Amino acid sequence: MSAYTLKIRRFDPETGDTARWQDFDVDLAPERSVLDGILQAKDREDASIWIRCSCRAAICGSCSVKINGKTGLACNTRISDAAADAKNGSIVVEPMGNMPVIKDLIVDMDAVHWKKVQRVIPWLLPEGDPPEREYIVPAESMIDITQSMACIQCGACVGACLSLEVDPDFIGPAALAKAYRFVGDPRDGATEDRLVDLAEDPHGLYDCTHCFACVEVCPKDVAPMNQIMRMRRQATSDYEIKDNNNGYGHEKAFVGLIEKYGTLHEAQLLPRSFGDGSLVKGQTDPKAVKQLVEALPTAIRGVKSGKVSPLKALIHHKLPDQKQVRRIFHEIESKDERLELNMYIVGEVGGSNPDLDETAPAMGETGDEG
């Protein structure tokens, strides 16, 4: 047994008081969880502390909170680890961000998380009548979408999402990961419609800023950002969806600039991102001119801060061995299929089950990339 102090953010809407912090001393074996600590405080000192919790095993997704500022499940955060991270000796426990607090550690998930899930048409839309028996689909496709199926809807990623903090209308990591569960499902008949819908939504696919916060906090390795990026690649490369948000142009411009210079040519990224990912085409597109003018303050800030200089804007240096970068591009583009990163499946190839040996090589390919 070791002693720990939990500093819990308390809020009771019925009192009219503002939120306050309350310390609770608990003693637990170091391998027990922060949830066990909270439950002990509830059991011994004050049964009115409220946290949603049920399974204690990171499967029901109820107990997402912020622990020392980091979002995660209280039940699978070891109390000794949390104590090691704690500043001033107290483990700080507070409700998740980006969602209204109802009481103590409870947030209103319906108002944010579930509303966004509902937004992505979260059910299978098969084409035509189902077959007499099961749909025949590649084994690896089911394992692939099982990564997003593994989502327990705990909302940790929603609570930690920086884009959501800036744009509360962003569909968000959990709902977009849910969307991939259908986009990636070969049984779904609305893949392109779904991608167009999400790409054209100003708060959709291209609203993610690639910050990895959702990947980091997810307790189930769903890696929502990866699912978002995969949908972007499908939207641009497979379906060539030229969206109003210039997501398509931005990706083309980004990839094109790297291929040419090896490093990011920041001064050209902005203008090239409009239209078709090309400076010339971008500027001749009438819609792009308006957007370019709107982007002028950003460009000026870039110059002021020294991020871009007028000289560098015209002449961007290339990497000394730019040929190697081109070689990588060539190597990747010469493959028939796009290589997709699925960090869910790892481990070496092989197995004793004959049923699985068949599928193992296919899985191995994915695994090796991870």
Add this chain to the structure above:
Amino acid sequence: MPQHDVLVIGAGLAGQRAALAAAEQGVSVGILSKVHPVRSHSNAAQGGINAALNPEDSWESHAFDTVKGSDYLGDQDAIEIMCREAPEEILRLEHLGVTFHRNAEGKLGTRAFGGASAARTYYVADITGQAILHVLYEQMMKHSDDVDRFEEYFTTALVQDDDGRIAGCVARNMRDGTMELFTAKKVILASGGNGQVFSPTTNALICTGDGIAMAYRVGAPLMDMEMIQYHPTTLAGLGLLITEGARGEGAHLYNAQGERFMERYAPNKMELASRDVVSRAEQTEINEGRGFPDGTVALDITVVPRKRIQEALREIVLVGRDFANVDITKEPIHIKPGNHYVMGGVRTDIDGQTPVESLYAAGEVACVSVHGGNRLGANSLLDTLIFGRRSGEHAATQAKQMSMPRPSTAHLADEQALIAEITGRDRTGRRVSEIKADLGAVMDKYAAVFRDEEGLTIALGRMRELKEEAKTVATDDKGTVFNQDVLGALELGFMLDNAECIVMGAIERKESRGAQYRTDYPDRNDEEWIKHINLTRNGDGPAISYSDVTMTQWEPQERTY
């Protein structure tokens, strides 16, 4: 005041399946759950769902395995229905979008499971229950106009009309503490099991036997309540589950001396014998001093190829890592038998109807009985879906021919008064949590894998004392918004009713069958005890009666694995 043709209480697999099936019949449907539906404990079913879907397999084989697994206490007519309808249900789930594992040809692939004579368990990695639950919830979102969802509504009591028919329930909106009388022509209980009566348990904190107790309180008979499954592989202390799928994938059990001890208990099926058999074997090893000092034996998953573990047993890799600090791909993990499932429950027929008019039950809350004395792994998901659907369909069809009942609003006032009375109490004794901890420890000590008259009698005495104590338990929380404390006091009352019935049933059954092992009656006694024990409320305790076990084509045989 909400009114529905069919009202479902509980939104796990059985509840959601029942609600969707009822809605398909075109009646109005409401579903209540004390947690958001995807938090339901169906989530925790890891290993898979059984069905004889392969052309080489047969439903008769599945049914026989189930009958044998039940130690001949299951009703064979119900088992036949479940096994016959299983393949169609699996395909239906697949069509709705469940991401079932595929074989190399892209068809549904299977894994082996305990007590089964063929590999007929369909699965999604080791998150099968979660995957199915979330897909059903996708359908609930799709059919939002057809099914009214009341999420985070705690049902406090079933309501009867003046003729004794079930006419709805009273529930509390946990968000704001308001209470409402829900009127319905038919009520389907799908509120799950009662594992929290024991400590430790694999069950979630919400599994407090609410529905079992509420049905009991309106006079519905509970059946075979003594049949409590201890799962062979749970973590010591916390009680968390390690899927039977691990053994299905080839993992071995060892005692502290390094012996693969199942050779002595089930030489043919080894680790894949029925759960009751494996749990007893483990407990025998532990009791006879061949376990580890922490009262466990070892489960060695390292014999399963690492890649296969990552792909098919991913959840328990995380459980090992997060809750036991063990990398199961590299070293054995210490496990012991732990409370997992109640085979008994509210007695129903094959359409989910209980003897109380207009009350149905499906899933773990119910006892059809398809599991008898011991449930086979991967049959529980099947039970929830088959009998959830059948209940929903039957209730909807019947509801069409009825008029809406008019229960008295006095029921609502009674429940409101009860809650006000509880929150108004001043503390004079122990908290809910302390009484609950006591209850769990007593049950785990006296009503676990091995039982005898002496211990069970002690347990029954303790139950009655705790029941008295619970009548005056006070709460810290006096508020209305998410007052879990007062709901915890209600749950405690439900749990104590459950516990009393479990112990009464265990005392009554003077033989060893399935999960009930009486050291004072170590043999199965087919002459006297192939019968169900029914417990019906009689004043403050249960009255005992018996009912026949339905036999169709399988005569009792000696049970070896």
